[in-house]
Amino acid sequence: MAPEIFHAHMDARSDLFCSDDPDLIFPWWSFSKTVLATAALRLVGKGKLELDQRLPDRQFTLRQLLQHQAGAPNYSKLAAYTRAVEERADPWDVEDMLDQCHAAQPEYMPGSGWAYSNTGYLIVRCLIERAANDDLGSALQFLVFDPLEIDSVFLAKTRQDMARAVWGNENGYHPGWVYHGLLLGTAGDAVRFLNGLMTRDILSATLHEQMISPHHIGGPVSGRPWQKTAYGLGLMCGEMNSVGRSIGHSGGGPENVCAVYHFPDVQEPVTVAAFCSGSDEGVAENEVVELVV
Numbered sequence: 455m456a457p458e459i460f461h462a463h464m465d466a467r468s469d470l471f472c473s474d475d476p477d478l479i480f481p482w483w484s485f486s487k488t489v490l491a492t493a494a495l496r497l498v499g500k501g502k503l504e505l506d507q508r509l510p511d512r513q514f515t516l517r518q519l520l521q522h523q524a525g526a527p528n529y530s531k532l533a534a535y536t537r538a539v540e541e542r543a544d545p546w547d548v549e550d551m552l553d554q555c556h557a558a559q560p561e562y563m564p565g566s567g568w569a570y571s572n573t574g575y576l577i578v579r580c581l582i583e584r585a586a587n588d589d590l591g592s593a594l595q596f597l598v599f600d601p602l603e604i605d606s607v608f609l610a611k612t613r614q615d616m617a618r619a620v621w622g623n624e625n626g627y628h629p630g631w632v633y634h635g636l637l638l639g640t641a642g643d644a645v646r647f648l649n650g651l652m653t654r655d656i657l658s659a660t661l662h663e664q665m666i667s668p669h670h671i672g673g674p675v676s677g678r679p680w681q682k683t684a685y686g687l688g689l690m691c692g693e694m695n696s697v698g699r700s701i702g703h704s705g706g707g708p709e710n711v712c713a714v715y716h717f718p719d720v721q722e723p724v725t726v727a728a729f730c731s732g733s734d735e736g737v738a739e740n741e742v743v744e745l746v747v
Contacts, residue, residue: 457730457731457732457734457737458621458730458731459473459728459729459730459731459737459738459741460472460473460474460478460480460620460641460728460729460730461473461641461726461727461728461729461741461742461745462476462640462641462642462644462645462726462727463645463724463725463726463727463745464645464646464649464724464725465722465723465724466722466723466724468649470642470645470646472640472641472642473641476640476641476642477606477640478620478640478641479606479618479619479620479638479639479640480619480620480638480639480640480641480644480710480712480729481610481616481619481629481636481637481638481707481710481712482607482636482637482638482639482644482705482712482714483632483636483705483706483707483711483712484703484704484705484706485637485644485702485703485704485705485712485714486632486634486635486636486637486705487575487634487688487703487705488647488648488651488688488689488702488703488714489594489598489607489637489647490575490578490579490582490594490634490635490688491520491578491665491687491688491689492597492598492651492656492657492665492688493582493586493593493594493597493598494516494520494578494581494582494688495520495657495661495664495665495687496597496598496656496657497581497582497585497586497597498516498661499657499658499661502585502586503516503581503585504516505517505664509577509581513525513560513563513564514526514560514564514565515564516578516581517664517687518564518565519574519575519577519578519581520578520687520688521568521669521685521686521687522568522569522570522571522574522685523564523565523566523567523568523669524560524564524571524574524577525560525561525562525563525564525566525567525569526557526560526561526571526573526574526577527555527556527557527559527560527561527571527573528555528569528570528571528572528573529551529552529554529555529557529572529573529576529633530572531555532554532555534554535551535554535555535631538631539627539631539708542625542626542627542628543628544628544630545628545630545631545633548576548633551633552573555573557573568669568671568685572632572633572634573633575633575634576633576634578634579633579634579635582594582597590609590635591608591609591635594607594609594637595607598647598656599647601650601656602646602647602650602651602654602656604639604643604646604647604650606639606640606642606643607637607638607639607640607643607647608637608638608639609635609636609637609638610629610632610636610637610638611629611630612628612629613626613627613628613629615629615638616628616629616638618638619638619710620710620729621709621710621731625708625709627707627708632707636707641727641729644712644714644727645714645725645726645727648702648714648715648716648725648727649716649725652701652716652718652725653723664686664687665686665687665688665689666686666689666691666701667686667687668684668685668686668691668692669684669685669686670682670683670684670692671683671684671685671692675736677734677736678735678736678739678740679694679695679700679736679739679740679743680692680693680694680700680739681693681694681695686701688703689701689702689703690702690703690704694715694739694743695743696743696746696747697717697719697720697743697746697747698717698718698719698720699717699718699719700715700716700717700743701715701716701717701718702714702715702716702725703715704735704738704739705735706733706734706735706738708733709731709732709733710729710730710731710732711729711730711732711733711734711735711737711738712727712728712729712730712735712738713727713728713735713738713739713741713742714726714727714728714742715727715739715742717746720746724746726742726745726746727742728741728742728745
């Protein structure tokens with residue numbers, strides 16, 4: 455069965471187009487990391503967080519967390535985690551999860567390697583909440599969404615929240631399994647956020663440049679449009695077929711995936727989002743490229 459696909463895009467004139475009802479809600483999955491990274495960098499700009507200072511009682515810095523270079527073991531690789539999600543269990547207590555993935559023991563010396571880590575972004579969440587003196591949802595609204603006049607996005611906390619999304623929640627997935635926080639919002643607001651991050655002064659020029667500065671990872675990826683893969687601070691920022699630099703994030707969970715990217719090298723820079731049924735992030739990534747070319 456062909457995947458069901460919804461998309462939105464915003465051009466250089468800030469004209470927004472949505473393929474379907476603009477009020478439809480989607481899980482943003484790991485695109486949520488880009489929002490967290492933006493909030494953390496806003497707090498750096500306000501002097502409430504340090505980007506390159508070792509965290510208390512830790513061997514790594516905020517920059518290393520944001521760029522997946524802190525060595526934090528990834529809880530989503532645990533077989534017990536996968537089994538619990540498939541069994542529709544309630545999320546583990548945070549401390550229990552950290553114990554199970556041996557989070558106190560880095561997989562490598564921070565800064566010496568690269569490995570994608572959801573656990574690292576749980577730590578980023580904690581840093582944001584502590585520095586903002588607020589819960590994550592409120593902090594993200596104040597730090598990120600209010601300046602961009604975005605109001606559809608919210609932090610999913612219950613199975614009932616997930617049921618509000620386009621594909622519902624027949625499998626009983628609990629968003630608490632995304633320990634760093636799972637955002638839900640419209641396709642249009644995903645585009646508005648990323649376009650605003652790329653084209654407006656939500657961050658200082660220095661912090662923006664550091665956010666999109668790539669740590670190079672590798673070359674082409676089978677079944678996906680990437681020709682060069684790289685990661686900035688909360689941003690996938692390599693190069694895709696025919697469109698050059700591709701800055702944004704992909705993500706996926708049970709039964710649906712997303713890809714939200716800004717393409718600065720095409721003749722008219724554009725920001726595109728695709729939300730697709732299924733489990734293949736490459737489908738969503740290929741869709742955003744096709745919409746551009």
